[in-house]
Amino acid sequence: MSMLRNMTADNPRSLIKPIFYTTVANLAGVIPFIWLVEAARLIFTPFVHPDLPLDTARLWWVCAGLAVSLVLLFGCEILASRSQFRDAYSAAADGRSRLAEHLRKLSLGYLNKRDPGDLANMMMGDFAMLEHGISHLVPQMIGAAVMAVLALIGLSFFDWRLALSLFAALPAAILLMLLTSGIQRKLSSRHMRAKIDAGNRLQEYLNGIRVIKAYNLTGERFVRLERSFRELMRQSVRLEGVLGPIGLSATVCVRAGLTLMVMAGVHLLLGGSLDVITFVAFLIIGTRIFDPLTAALSGYAELRYIEQAGERIVQLLREPVMPGERQPPAGHDVELKRVTFGYLDQSVLRDVSVSMPAGSFTALVGPSGSGKSTVLRLIARFYDPEKGTVTIGGEDIRDMDPEALLRKVSMVFQDVYLFQDTIAGNIRFGRSDATREEIEEAARLACCHDFIMKLPQGYDTMVGEGGCTLSGGEKQRISIARAMLKNAPIVLLDEATASLDPENEAEIQQAIDRLVQGRTVIVVAHRLKTVQHADRIVVLDHGRIVEQGRYDELLSSNGLYARLWRRQHATARGE
Numbered sequence: 001m002s003m004l005r006n007m008t009a010d011n012p013r014s015l016i017k018p019i020f021y022t023t024v025a026n027l028a029g030v031i032p033f034i035w036l037v038e039a040a041r042l043i044f045t046p047f048v049h050p051d052l053p054l055d056t057a058r059l060w061w062v063c064a065g066l067a068v069s070l071v072l073l074f075g076c077e078i079l080a081s082r083s084q085f086r087d088a089y090s091a092a093a094d095g096r097s098r099l100a101e102h103l104r105k106l107s108l109g110y111l112n113k114r115d116p117g118d119l120a121n122m123m124m125g126d127f128a129m130l131e132h133g134i135s136h137l138v139p140q141m142i143g144a145a146v147m148a149v150l151a152l153i154g155l156s157f158f159d160w161r162l163a164l165s166l167f168a169a170l171p172a173a174i175l176l177m178l179l180t181s182g183i184q185r186k187l188s189s190r191h192m193r194a195k196i197d198a199g200n201r202l203q204e205y206l207n208g209i210r211v212i213k214a215y216n217l218t219g220e221r222f223v224r225l226e227r228s229f230r231e232l233m234r235q236s237v238r239l240e241g242v243l244g245p246i247g248l249s250a251t252v253c254v255r256a257g258l259t260l261m262v263m264a265g266v267h268l269l270l271g272g273s274l275d276v277i278t279f280v281a282f283l284i285i286g287t288r289i290f291d292p293l294t295a296a297l298s299g300y301a302e303l304r305y306i307e308q309a310g311e312r313i314v315q316l317l318r319e320p321v322m323p324g325e326r327q328p329p330a331g332h333d334v335e336l337k338r339v340t341f342g343y344l345d346q347s348v349l350r351d352v353s354v355s356m357p358a359g360s361f362t363a364l365v366g367p368s369g370s371g372k373s374t375v376l377r378l379i380a381r382f383y384d385p386e387k388g389t390v391t392i393g394g395e396d397i398r399d400m401d402p403e404a405l406l407r408k409v410s411m412v413f414q415d416v417y418l419f420q421d422t423i424a425g426n427i428r429f430g431r432s433d434a435t436r437e438e439i440e441e442a443a444r445l446a447c448c449h450d451f452i453m454k455l456p457q458g459y460d461t462m463v464g465e466g467g468c469t470l471s472g473g474e475k476q477r478i479s480i481a482r483a484m485l486k487n488a489p490i491v492l493l494d495e496a497t498a499s500l501d502p503e504n505e506a507e508i509q510q511a512i513d514r515l516v517q518g519r520t521v522i523v524v525a526h527r528l529k530t531v532q533h534a535d536r537i538v539v540l541d542h543g544r545i546v547e548q549g550r551y552d553e554l555l556s557s558n559g560l561y562a563r564l565w566r567r568q569h570a571t572a573r574g575e
């Protein structure tokens with residue numbers, strides 16, 4: 001059962017219809033042979049019993065029956081293949097959506113540990129394998145097993161000795177497959193790992209193609225990619241080299257049943273305990289009966305391989321999502337109480353406590369790597385703290401539904417990601433039901449309307465994946481427009497560090513000033529000048545708060561902030 005669960009990404013019901021129709025089609029495939037057997041009996045009867053004439057009228061009926069059964073078989077095959085494909089593709093599509101939805105609900109802490117290439121491969125490659133399993137392999141195997149049992153019972157009515165000899169070698173073939181299933185699994189798993197690794201390296205290579213071109217990275221830089229391709233080739237050869245002969249031996253074993261049946265038939269015929277007609281009937285059926293069985297046996301190894309792909313998907317689907325069901329309260333004040341947090345085993349924030357009243361403007365400043373952006377990520381609940389609590393409206397955000405919480409929060413990050421969509425579509429991510437007028441209004445407020453109108457198709461211009469067709473400043477303003485449209489009461493802003501030209505900088509500042517009006521705002525600031533007027537400036541150093549207060553208070557206390565301020569001023573004056 002666990003195999004079927006894995007094979008179907010935890011949705012074994014998707015197999016019911018394909019198995020049913022395949023079994024019906026397999027059974028329908030036997031009917032023409034029953035007519036053939038009857039035709040053979042009629043034709044041979046005058047030879048065996050010369051006193052009986054050829055029953056031509058009955059023979060015509062048999063021919064008609066054969067023709068009808070072939071039409072029936074055709075209809076059943078069509079139904080089976082339609083059901084197999086429709087159900088397999090819709091099960092895979094549902095599974096992909098379920099997995100994508102699940103990924104969204106997992107903590108970033110978990111996702112950071114996974115390779116993005118691996119996840120992409122799972123979404124496309126592994127599900128494609130499940131499609132093949134659901135549409136072909138599983139129905140084929142179960143249909144073949146059902147047919148073998150029915151055929152054994154049915155043929156036993158004619159002659160149980162020949163029926164038994166026909167299937168005598170089948171247990172040996174099944175045993176061979178079961179005994180080698182450990183090695184099949186091991187080789188499949190090695191091959192799967194090599195395939196995932198090659199996929200990851202390829203993804204890494206494609207993602208970094210600009211850096212590779214820019215730095216003319218050749219030779220040894222490709223070694224990792226090449227090595228992974230070579231390993232994949234080695235594992236593929238090993239897999240085929242071992243599984244091929246195993247499958248072939250199983251097929252030979254099954255087909256040996258026909259030889260056994262012929263030997264038994266000749267022996268019984270000579271002994272006088274079998275009539276020629278029954279023997280001929282078994283010869284005809286014997287040539288057809290093994291086709292589904294051998295196809296099923298040779299598909300077994302592939303099934304084990306696919307099962308592993310399914311197992312990876314099921315494991316990921318069972319990964320616990322971030323807990324919390326409560327709706328956030330009405331208040332918009334944000335507080336961190338004695339928060340300690342680290343990524344993997346690196347400690348980043350230590351015992352951080354800070355209170356940000358509703359409607360206030362708080363700036364987080366400090367040296368690079370001091371943990372400023374991490375504070376924003378904890379407030380948005382991308383991660384949960386190891387110790388301490390983050391509260392919004394006085395309630396622990398760990399108890400809140402993460403999606404409901406995110407509806408209260410707008411975020412503008414340094415590394416703006418734009419989707420491969422139109423400009424309007426990208427802004428609409430702020431609020432999916434926004435009208436075109438609302439999108440344009442948000443764009444005006446975010447100072448991007450003018451540059452958008454200069455693009456070839458204005459708001460309908462497609463943006464390359466990741467926003468690679470726009471400048472850094474333009475992307476930042478589009479992400480501010482998204483936040484404008486979302487109109488959430490809490491704004492988290494990670495100021496761009498990339499050096500922007502003065503015009504861009506002024507426009508972004510103007511856009512930000514509009515965005516933050518009347519909201520609880522927490523800004524990570526790299527340029528201290530931009531947050532001089534903040535209600536409170538929090539200075540972080542090595543994950544601890546070392547100072548907090550207003551601009552003039554911090555300057556007069558002559559601590560880290562004052563030093564950072566003087567350094568930035570000296571740089572600005574070119575000293």
Ligand SMILES: Nc1ncnc2c1ncn2[C@@H]1O[C@H](COP(=O)(O)OP(=O)(O)OP(=O)(O)O)[C@@H](O)[C@H]1O
Pocket residue numbers: 112343344346348366367368369370371372373374375524
């Ligand atoms: N996803 C992550 N996984 C592992 N470590 C991370 C991750 N994000 C950040 N870090 C590390 O955590 C530390 C704090 O990062 P953070 O981005 O919060 O600093 P920051 O003060 O905002 O830095 P900057 O001013 O350079 O943006 C850094 O040492 C960084 O390398």
